[in-house]
Amino acid sequence: MDKTIKINLGGTLFQIDEEAFKMLRRYLHEIDSRLGKTQGGAETIEDIESRIAEIFQSQKGIGVITRENVEAMIALVGKPEDFDIGNDETRANEPSYHSTVHKKLYRNPEDTIISGVCGGIGAYLNVESVWIRILFVLFACFFLVGLLVYIALWIALPYARSDGQKMEMYGNSNINTPTHKTTNSSLSRRDFSYSASESGGSPAGNAVNEVFRAIGKVLFIILRIFLIIIGITFVITAFITLVTFIMIFFFNYPGYFSTDEFGINLFYLPDFLNYIVNPGVAPWILILTFIAVLMPMLALIYWGVRMIFWFKAKDGVVSLIGLVIWVGSLAALSFLLFSEGISYTETGRSVTNEVIENAPDELFILSGKKVTDLNYDKEISLHDEDYNIWFVDDNKGLYISSNFDVQNSDDNSVRLNIRKRSMGKSRTNAARKSEELIYNYRISGDTIILDEFFTVPSGRKWSVDEVHVQLYIPEGTVVHFDSATSDMFRHSEYHDWDSDSDDDRYIRSDRSWEMTDDGLRRLRDRSDNKE
Amino acid sequence: MDLENTKAQMRKGILEYCILSVLSKNSCYASDIIKELKEARVIVVEGTLYPLLTRQKNAGLLSYRWEESQQGPPRKYYELTPEGEAYLSDLDKSWDELVESVNLIRTSEQLINQ
Numbered sequence: 001m002d003k004t005i006k007i008n009l010g011g012t013l014f015q016i017d018e019e020a021f022k023m024l025r026r027y028l029h030e031i032d033s034r035l036g037k038t039q040g041g042a043e044t045i046e047d048i049e050s051r052i053a054e055i056f057q058s059q060k061g062i063g064v065i066t067r068e069n070v071e072a073m074i075a076l077v078g079k080p081e082d083f084d085i086g087n088d089e090t091r092a093n094e095p096s097y098h099s100t101v102h103k104k105l106y107r108n109p110e111d112t113i114i115s116g117v118c119g120g121i122g123a124y125l126n127v128e129s130v131w132i133r134i135l136f137v138l139f140a141c142f143f144l145v146g147l148l149v150y151i152a153l154w155i156a157l158p159y160a161r162s163d164g165q166k167m168e169m170y171g172n173s174n175i176n177t178p179t180h181k182t183t184n185s186s187l188s189r190r191d192f193s194y195s196a197s198e199s200g201g202s203p204a205g206n207a208v209n210e211v212f213r214a215i216g217k218v219l220f221i222i223l224r225i226f227l228i229i230i231g232i233t234f235v236i237t238a239f240i241t242l243v244t245f246i247m248i249f250f251f252n253y254p255g256y257f258s259t260d261e262f263g264i265n266l267f268y269l270p271d272f273l274n275y276i277v278n279p280g281v282a283p284w285i286l287i288l289t290f291i292a293v294l295m296p297m298l299a300l301i302y303w304g305v306r307m308i309f310w311f312k313a314k315d316g317v318v319s320l321i322g323l324v325i326w327v328g329s330l331a332a333l334s335f336l337l338f339s340e341g342i343s344y345t346e347t348g349r350s351v352t353n354e355v356i357e358n359a360p361d362e363l364f365i366l367s368g369k370k371v372t373d374l375n376y377d378k379e380i381s382l383h384d385e386d387y388n389i390w391f392v393d394d395n396k397g398l399y400i401s402s403n404f405d406v407q408n409s410d411d412n413s414v415r416l417n418i419r420k421r422s423m424g425k426s427r428t429n430a431a432r433k434s435e436e437l438i439y440n441y442r443i444s445g446d447t448i449i450l451d452e453f454f455t456v457p458s459g460r461k462w463s464v465d466e467v468h469v470q471l472y473i474p475e476g477t478v479v480h481f482d483s484a485t486s487d488m489f490r491h492s493e494y495h496d497w498d499s500d501s502d503d504d505r506y507i508r509s510d511r512s513w514e515m516t517d518d519g520l521r522r523l524r525d526r527s528d529n530k531e
Numbered sequence: 532m533d534l535e536n537t538k539a540q541m542r543k544g545i546l547e548y549c550i551l552s553v554l555s556k557n558s559c560y561a562s563d564i565i566k567e568l569k570e571a572r573v574i575v576v577e578g579t580l581y582p583l584l585t586r587q588k589n590a591g592l593l594s595y596r597w598e599e600s601q602q603g604p605p606r607k608y609y610e611l612t613p614e615g616e617a618y619l620s621d622l623d624k625s626w627d628e629l630v631e632s633v634n635l636i637r638t639s640e641q642l643i644n645q
Binding site: 010011012031035038039040041043044047048050051053054076077078079080082083 | 561562575576577578579581582584585586588589604606607
């Protein structure tokens with residue numbers, strides 16, 4: 001009886017003890033069931049409520065309202081049945097009031113162990129909720145179905161918050177609560193925390209309920225631990241991703257992630273971007289990419305923290321803003337990439353053919369400029385290192401590996417064929433770009449000097465440029481490779497089916513090779529022939 | 532016949548008339564009307580008044596305005612609309628007629644008895 005409840009009546013706050021509160025509530029419910037359905041009933045009830053507030057104020061000031069106060073108030077205002085002043089429609093509605101309440105399934109806030117699902121079903125079926133709980137536990141043990149049904153109900157069923165909903169939950173059987181109209185009146189919006197004790201069950205049922213309550217607590221703790229673990233995972237994942245991203249984009253700091261796991265060194269990508277897109281666009285792409293990564297990571301951290309600390313927040317607006325920013329950044333990013341990508345839709349080629357006069361029987365291939373002599377700052381390898389790009393920061397130079405190949409010319413000529421390829425807005429644009437590629441080679445007599453790489457003219461963007469150098473020689477011609485060229489021909493494979501040794505299949509050293517109708521074949525040393 | 536019931540019926544009939552009469556003098560808020568009606572011993576419990584006020588207001592006989600009060604929330608002050616005043620003067624007439632009729636009946640009864 002020490003418990004006092006705060007109520008808001010007609011715009012004034014009152015402290016009221018529990019007994020008086022129940023009495024007042026019952027009284028207001030009666031008024032509501034009398035007048036609630038008549039025309040203008042809600043307004044009348046409001047007026048009566050403010051009058052009651054006035055009476056309480058004149059009685060008490062701000063003290064705690066007791067049973068005596070409520071009784072005195074009722075004596076003054078009168079019993080609801082005395083209100084009727086020949087208003088026939090009120091009378092006519094009265095009997096229908098009790099019968100029109102449709103029972104509905106709710107989650108029961110007055111009988112809750114986990115979420116009130118069983119309590120609600122119990123109220124609906126007018127059965128002690130213990131039995132429902134036992135059924136659910138049995139079903140959950142033998143089939144997973146019980147658990148799934150429970151979770152589905154938990155999500156689907158609304159919580160019976162207002163008195164009207166509680167009324168619908170119980171039907172007419174249990175408590176005399178009014179229908180919808182009083183939900184407008186301020187008193188009924190209170191949460192009746194005490195009411196669990198009102199709907200008591202049998203002692204045995206209560207004991208079983210206690211057991212369930214304990215089990216429910218344990219389940220809840222397990223669920224919490226599970227959520228906390230997931231939450232921590234979320235936060236850590238997002239945090240690491242964010243740190244990595246900040247490192248890449250703002251500090252170019254490789255850290256622990258500077259592996260070539262993706263075939264390229266990720267940390268050079270932002271720099272590389274400057275060589276691909278228009279200079280003005282590159283920072284925007286970086287910023288938008290960063291936002292596009294940042295937003296989901298922040299969301300992940302937020303969800304993680306929420307899971308860990310289990311709080312509720314009104315985050316609808318913030319979430320929506322975040323989502324809009326994220327979608328916006330993605331849209332802008334794809335627009336930028338698309339508009340930049342348009343300059344790389346077509347492929348164009350240009351070919352240079354050099355015929356070496358007086359086709360010599362023996363050819364010497366020497367390496368010209370070598371990558372190892374290049375003072376480059378960064379390297380990006382694509383296609384499993386078939387395609388390498390070296391950056392020289394000083395002159396913003398792009399150096400790209402060329403491709404080499406030696407093939408049978410099928411006639412008696414010796415030809416050096418240099419094919420350049422670029423991508424551009426149109427075929428002609430791409431072809432013009434490919435002509436601009438600078439590849440140096442020299443032919444003097446029977447010696448061919450080849451650079452290992454070609455360059456893109458300074459200031460020009462990278463356009464998936466390729467240079468393919470092909471040497472055609474007639475059958476029977478012997479080729480000597482300078483040992484330094486081994487890097488160039490690293491990936492050119494030649495068939496020498498007689499040997500299993502890699503040395504014979506790849507041009508690796510200063511050995512000599514002869515062109516056959518089957519492609520290049522290594523010339524055997526005398527020592528080899530002896531074997 | 533239940534005497535209390537008959538009394539209540541009679542009171543109900545004139546209650547609306549009384550409310551309008553109170554308001555014809557002054558615009559009042561509910562508690563003022565209650566005080567006056569209680570003094571005149573027309574109503575027993577206050578609750579009776581509120582449904583009537585709402586009904587008369589909805590019928591266009593009354594209107595109200597909100598007025599701040601020193602203690603507590605603002606109060607509804609009721610007053611007669613022109614429609615309400617016309618309605619009241621009709622009721623005044625029929626009340627006079629009614630009193631006359633009742634008196635006539637009562638005095639004539641006495642005549643017969645004598």
